[in-house]
Amino acid sequence: MEILRASPEGSGPSAAQRRAEVRRRKLLMNSEERMNRIVGYGKNDGDGSPARRAVEPRFHLDLERSEPWSSPVSTKRLSPFLSEAGETAERRGPPLPDSRDGLGSTGTTEGDLPGGVRQRARGNVAGDEHTRSPRKGVQKYLSRFDDALKLRSQMASEKTAQESSSDSEELDSFRVFRLIGSAVLALFVRLFVCKYLSIFAPFLTLELAYMGLYKYFPKVEKKAKTTVLTAALLLSGIPAEVISRSMDTYRKMGDVFADLCVYFFTFILSHEVLVLLGSEAP
Amino acid sequence: MAAGYSWFLVLGSVFLCNLVKSLLPSVSTFLSKVLQKDAEQETEMKSEIQEMRKELSSISMKDEFARYARLERKINKMTDKLKTHVKSRTAHQAKIKWIVNIIFYILQAALMISLIWKYYADPVTVVPSKWIAPLERLVAFPSGVAGGVGITCWLIVCNKVVAIILHAVS
Numbered sequence: 001m002e003i004l005r006a007s008p009e010g011s012g013p014s015a016a017q018r019r020a021e022v023r024r025r026k027l028l029m030n031s032e033e034r035m036n037r038i039v040g041y042g043k044n045d046g047d048g049s050p051a052r053r054a055v056e057p058r059f060h061l062d063l064e065r066s067e068p069w070s071s072p073v074s075t076k077r078l079s080p081f082l083s084e085a086g087e088t089a090e091r092r093g094p095p096l097p098d099s100r101d102g103l104g105s106t107g108t109t110e111g112d113l114p115g116g117v118r119q120r121a122r123g124n125v126a127g128d129e130h131t132r133s134p135r136k137g138v139q140k141y142l143s144r145f146d147d148a149l150k151l152r153s154q155m156a157s158e159k160t161a162q163e164s165s166s167d168s169e170e171l172d173s174f175r176v177f178r179l180i181g182s183a184v185l186a187l188f189v190r191l192f193v194c195k196y197l198s199i200f201a202p203f204l205t206l207e208l209a210y211m212g213l214y215k216y217f218p219k220v221e222k223k224a225k226t227t228v229l230t231a232a233l234l235l236s237g238i239p240a241e242v243i244s245r246s247m248d249t250y251r252k253m254g255d256v257f258a259d260l261c262v263y264f265f266t267f268i269l270s271h272e273v274l275v276l277l278g279s280e281a282p
Numbered sequence: 283m284a285a286g287y288s289w290f291l292v293l294g295s296v297f298l299c300n301l302v303k304s305l306l307p308s309v310s311t312f313l314s315k316v317l318q319k320d321a322e323q324e325t326e327m328k329s330e331i332q333e334m335r336k337e338l339s340s341i342s343m344k345d346e347f348a349r350y351a352r353l354e355r356k357i358n359k360m361t362d363k364l365k366t367h368v369k370s371r372t373a374h375q376a377k378i379k380w381i382v383n384i385i386f387y388i389l390q391a392a393l394m395i396s397l398i399w400k401y402y403a404d405p406v407t408v409v410p411s412k413w414i415a416p417l418e419r420l421v422a423f424p425s426g427v428a429g430g431v432g433i434t435c436w437l438i439v440c441n442k443v444v445a446i447i448l449h450a451v452s
Contacts (some may be wrong), residue, residue: 261442
């Protein structure tokens with residue numbers, strides 16, 4: 001203020017005013033940057049841009065180069081703004097000859113604007129990347145936490161549903177067909193085939209036949225159960241598709257194992273019954 | 283002859299274990315009902331609360347506020363007491379269920395271990411070894427007898443088959 005009073009009326013106030021404006025501009029720029037960091041870059045994209053453009057001219061009325069200075073707050077808007085900076089600076093040049101003179105007097109030209117913006121942009125990019133990586137980590141953690149809570153509630157609901165209904169899977173028509181087929185084959189093999197070859201050969205043939213017959217049976221959509229294992233695998237980052245395919249494979253292996261158990265059990269039982277009846281000596 | 287029925291003994295044991303396992307929830311419920319002494323108290327409290335609520339609905343709050351408030355406080359007190367009682371009963375039931383399950387699993391483990399100990403060296407049944415080729419060694423484990431069916435293989439097979447049958451029946 002004293003400097004203003006002391007300086008001559010013509011250039012003093014304008015220089016002092018200019019310095020004051022430069023200071024104000026820096027403060028405003030920093031506050032905007034800070035606000036963007038707090039709020040996040042997402043908010044700067046859609047809604048803010050027309051509002052920003054409406055706000056910017058207000059700042060730019062008094063400030064010579066506030067437009068390029070205020071732009072590189074978000075890196076996403078850097079590239080379009082870089083192209084715009086030159087255009088708007090050129091556009092605004094003629095209507096504001098005083099500011100242009102001011103620019104000329106301070107030794108800056110419009111040609112330097114993009115370069116200045118670029119330098120500032122680079123600095124901001126480096127700074128923004130540092131802030132972005134911990135934010136990404138926090139977001140990732142929060143998303144995983146949400147997934148864990150959802151899985152927990154899902155497991156709790158499935159547990160209550162399982163307690164009210166039966167625990168094991170329901171026997172669909174194809175499964176019943178498989179089990180009956182295995183038992184019948186075992187009986188047939190005991191009566192006619194076992195003397196000539198191993199009992200497991202017909203069983204393998206049967207399983208191959210089942211693989212082909214599967215498509216002729218109505219497909220039952222089995223609801224994927226969320227167990228502790230599947231929840232742990234999901235949270236560890238394994239894709240859900242991989243887990244579901246693995247579970248499907250294990251389910252099929254379980255079906256084959258069940259068929260084998262029924263086949264072998266029926267074979268031994270029929271063998272013992274025949275031995276008991278004394279109809280045939282091994 | 284006795285040795286010829288080993289397979290049947292193992293099968294019977296496995297069937298019995300699975301059957302008892304399926305009946306465990308009803309057994310634990312029965313035991314908790316028998317062991318719980320103050321079950322009537324809960325029904326009495328519930329009926330008392332119901333009666334007090336009926337009385338409360340008949341009282342006008344504006345005309346007899348003091349009586350209304352007193353009765354409401356009584357209801358709240360009784361409800362809290364009932365909640366505590368229900369909590370303790372539920373905890374008691376869960377404890378009994380847990381004890382019954384533990385006892386069952388211990389007995390089942392003892393039975394299985396005794397069966398394996400008994401038939402460790404002897405197969406439960408014997409068939410010509412060429413019938414079960416090329417898996418005769420695996421099937422005969424741990425007896426090592428050619429063509430024999432080992433206790434472990436037979437236990438696994440019986441468990442699976444009995445589980446399927448009981449599931450289909452239930």
